[in-house]
Amino acid sequence: MGNRSETSPASAALTLRNVTKRFDGASGQVTALEDITLDVREGEFLAVVGPSGCGKSTLLSLLAGLEHTNEGEIKLGDQPVEAPGRDRLVMFQQDALFPWLNVLENVLFGLRLKPDLTEAERLESARYYLNLVGLGSKEKARPHELSGGMRQRVALARSLAPNPRVLLMDEPFSALDALTREQLYGDLQEIFTKRKKTIVLVTHNIREAVCLGDRVVLFSPNPGRVQQVFDVNLPRPRRLNDPALANLAAEVTSALSPRLAR
Amino acid sequence: MASQLPRPVIPTLVALSLLGGWEWYVRSGRVSEVLFPAPSHVLEWFWEALLSGELLAATWVTMRRLITGFAIGAALGVPLGALCARVRWVRDTLGVLALGLQTLPSVCWVPLALLWFGIREEAVLFVVVMGTLWAVVLAVQESVLNVPPLYLRAAQTMGSNGWHLWSRVILPAALPGVLSGMKQGWAFAWRSLMAAEIFVVIVTGFGLGSLLNAGRELLRMDQVMGVMAVVMIVGLLADLIFFSPIESWLRRSRGLER
Numbered sequence: 001m002g003n004r005s006e007t008s009p010a011s012a013a014l015t016l017r018n019v020t021k022r023f024d025g026a027s028g029q030v031t032a033l034e035d036i037t038l039d040v041r042e043g044e045f046l047a048v049v050g051p052s053g054c055g056k057s058t059l060l061s062l063l064a065g066l067e068h069t070n071e072g073e074i075k076l077g078d079q080p081v082e083a084p085g086r087d088r089l090v091m092f093q094q095d096a097l098f099p100w101l102n103v104l105e106n107v108l109f110g111l112r113l114k115p116d117l118t119e120a121e122r123l124e125s126a127r128y129y130l131n132l133v134g135l136g137s138k139e140k141a142r143p144h145e146l147s148g149g150m151r152q153r154v155a156l157a158r159s160l161a162p163n164p165r166v167l168l169m170d171e172p173f174s175a176l177d178a179l180t181r182e183q184l185y186g187d188l189q190e191i192f193t194k195r196k197k198t199i200v201l202v203t204h205n206i207r208e209a210v211c212l213g214d215r216v217v218l219f220s221p222n223p224g225r226v227q228q229v230f231d232v233n234l235p236r237p238r239r240l241n242d243p244a245l246a247n248l249a250a251e252v253t254s255a256l257s258p259r260l261a262r
Numbered sequence: 263m264a265s266q267l268p269r270p271v272i273p274t275l276v277a278l279s280l281l282g283g284w285e286w287y288v289r290s291g292r293v294s295e296v297l298f299p300a301p302s303h304v305l306e307w308f309w310e311a312l313l314s315g316e317l318l319a320a321t322w323v324t325m326r327r328l329i330t331g332f333a334i335g336a337a338l339g340v341p342l343g344a345l346c347a348r349v350r351w352v353r354d355t356l357g358v359l360a361l362g363l364q365t366l367p368s369v370c371w372v373p374l375a376l377l378w379f380g381i382r383e384e385a386v387l388f389v390v391v392m393g394t395l396w397a398v399v400l401a402v403q404e405s406v407l408n409v410p411p412l413y414l415r416a417a418q419t420m421g422s423n424g425w426h427l428w429s430r431v432i433l434p435a436a437l438p439g440v441l442s443g444m445k446q447g448w449a450f451a452w453r454s455l456m457a458a459e460i461f462v463v464i465v466t467g468f469g470l471g472s473l474l475n476a477g478r479e480l481l482r483m484d485q486v487m488g489v490m491a492v493v494m495i496v497g498l499l500a501d502l503i504f505f506s507p508i509e510s511w512l513r514r515s516r517g518l519e520r
Contacts, residue, residue, distance in 0.1 A: 064415075064419050065419075066415055066418065066419070084415075084418040084419045084421070085419075085421065086419075086420060086421040088419065089419055089420060090415070090416065090419045092412060092415070092416060094412060096412045096413060096415070096416035098413065098431070098434070098435070099515075099516040099517065100434040100435070100437070100515070100516060109417070109420060109422075109430075110420035110421065113420055113421040113422060113426070114421075142515060142516070142517065143517070144516060144517025145517070158420075162420065162421075168419075
């Protein structure tokens with residue numbers, strides 16, 4: 001299974017070939033991911049969904065270069081992924097904003113690591129993305145003065161501003177309340193449609209995955225494997241309560257756990 | 263009733279009545295003025311010493327030593343503490359040594375310092391540095407080790423590493439802990455400097471400790487008590503003017519307190 005999503009390497013932003021990742025646990029070695037083969041197409045929004053323990057967060061750490069594979073290969077374009085890099089920025093479950101910097105400085109942090117930009121260009125870019133996430137008026141605020149949803153928006157701006165080739169999202173909405181979450185789904189889809197970024201989103205929320213992803217990759221746990229890949233051919237912007245979306249989510253749910261299917 | 267008064271009223275009344283009681287007790291002749299001078303005499307000494315310039319000169323000498331020693335201790339302590347946090351074997355050696363030496367009151371260094379440096383300014387500085395250094399090393403080590411890994415991961419994915427990661431992420435994140443380590447180092451330095459100045463007559467400068475010791479030798483307890491009060495006030499002022507404002511600004515700006 002999963003093979004039907006294979007594409008030619010030319011159009012793939014990220015390619016994973018037979019990736020296996022093991023950790024040393026208290027009771028011997030644990031295989032977090034086993035034999036993952038997957039392509040993420042250029043400009044695609046790929047949602048990876050699965051129950052906890054299916055290794056989806058590990059997958060993201062591997063893509064980010066924060067962890068290394070035991071077997072197999074990950075490539076960004078034709079370059080092997082070996083270390084963290086600006087071409088793959090990560091949005092974490094918690095916002096990871098730096099409390100000693102204000103909102104604007106946080107967004108500038110990644111931009112200042114790009115030597116080819118002038119300071120004026122950095123400022124312009126930071127303000128552009130802050131406006132894009134609707135926080136243009138908050139640039140002087142400190143992270144702790146913002147709500148959880150606003151902080152994640154700043155984190156989104158911070159990840160987008162250096163214009164990475166791939167945006168990696170590690171359950172960035174899971175700590176937010178339902179209302180804020182839905183708002184951010186809307187914002188993110190708008191930005192995605194506008195900027196055509198390659199995005200990999202990891203989540204345990206199936207509705208979220210179906211709402212945001214062009215494709216939904218379902219992982220099964222112990223060890224983490226690709227169970228099934230779903231194409232989501234619904235027009236954007238998608239609404240969480242759209243019946244077609246709900247149907248597809250139910251389909252994914254029943255694939256994940258047949259007992260839950262009605 | 264009490265809750266309707268402005269807050270400083272009661273402490274002021276208590277302080278005034280304590281001082282008044284003390285004054286009255288000494289003046290009533292129940293205790294020798296030589297052993298136990300009245301507050302008015304202490305104040306008198308304070309005024310005279312202030313006018314003659316003696317007190318300011320001594321305070322200046324002491325502050326100069328303290329600030330120099332503290333600056334050296336902190337300047338050495340920050341990189342050493344960072345190294346302890348970064349390199350495991352340094353932590354297992356220097357870090358453990360620091361833990362041991364921190365429990366040693368730094369006045370214990372006085373005999374060695376005198377032997378190594380002679381009765382000179384360097385000896386006093388050495389004792390002050392030994393008082394500051396280890397507290398700072400340990401505080402920096404602890405606060406660097408406690409930097410949330412999430413910050414590091416986020417910074418690394420944005421392309422930060424090496425010196426940039428240290429200067430822009432690790433040290434700023436560790437700053438509140440580093441600052442409280444410095445505050446502790448300052449308190450240790452202050453204590454050790456007083457001890458050194460009282461025990462050793464340093465010919466290169468007559469500090470507050472020396473002034474206190476001179477009072478002892480002249481059997482002038484008003485001077486001893488006066489210097490004690492000055493030492494206390496200087497310590498309090500350092501905290502009120504320097505450390506506390508920085509600390510509370512730091513905490514407020516990060517949302518750690520209102």
